[in-house]
Amino acid sequence: MELYLGVDVGSVTTKLVLMDKKKKIWASCYLKTSGDPVLALKEGLTYIEDHLPRGGEIVGVGTTGSARHLAGVVVGADIVKNEITAHAVAAITRVPEVRTVFEIGGQDSKLILIREGVVEDFAMNTICAAGTGSFLEHQAVRLNVPIEEFGKLALQAEQSVRIAGRCTVFAESDMIHKQQLGFAKPEIIKGLCESLVRNFMNNLATGKTIEDPIVFQGGVAANQGIVQAFRDFFQGKKKIVVPPEHGVMGAWGAAILAMEYAPQETAFQGFEVVNRVFENRSFTCGDCPNGCEVVFLKEEGVIKALWGSRCGKWTPETVGQKFAESKLEEKTDQRELSVS
Ligand code: SF4
Incomplete structure (x- = not known):
């Protein structure tokens, strides 16, 4: 069976996807980059090798993400593409009628406008941490709440508390202030989710026409509190889809691009790469x-x-x-x- 490998190496997380010609995902992994993209790539390749279907052969490799060039050299990429293209391709594959993509990862966030299956406009926030997953993880640690519980707790809140979300410093001091005023953790977490959404919309969507369906992807899309905060922001008037592959959409897009590129002979370096220094x-x-x-x-x-x-x-x-x-x-x- 012919398979395609997609690799998305970001500054916070590294994702790999193994896909067949019908774009079906056979294996995927989501790992922390932890400041060492080469090590993360090696771990990812080991996982993919362990999950390679019998008779499966990698015939094309695509890389994306902020370390896409590095990943391309280490793994042996046939095609290296920016994250906007990779995320858009995966979103269109999952929801062909998609008009807008929200992507929130560990260190950055993206807004992509798609019209008739083509990227019409996009915006990226790589500067303000207050609109990213790292911000949420940091606040989860501060509140002593596992990040996996964050979304669930936000949904339990009976009221929301406004948390200043312009930047992490304001948000943190405002959150402490609200804790001192006696607000419950779920209310503060709901307020944090809403502040992240406000920050995303202010930074990326100002002046842009947001049409639905909206595909919400990236690691943060797993957080039900953020999904609900987006729904509330649009007062339930926009359809928001969170695809099951939301965490690995960039890597999936890279695999699809590799398949479309159809290399005659792949540059894939093989799984032995994990032994190279x-x-x-x-x-x-x-x-x-x-x-x-x-x-x-x-x-x-x-x-x-x-x-x-x-x-x-x-x-x-x-x-x-x-x-x-x-x-x-x-x-x-x-x-x-x-x-x-
Ligand atoms: S553009 Fe300027 S800073 Fe960049 S590599 Fe060339 S000389 Fe150096």
């Missing part, structure tokens, strides 16, 4: 005001891939040469490098 390094180029963060991946001392240089000045050859000449490698720890 990679080193991921970065430095900030200070040679012009762009200050690009240049990231490179080494395997046994050899630079295998490099990205982030907007002008193309840095290539594996030039970085390797400069490093060899002036021991610049030591400076990467200071994340600062200027070469004349």
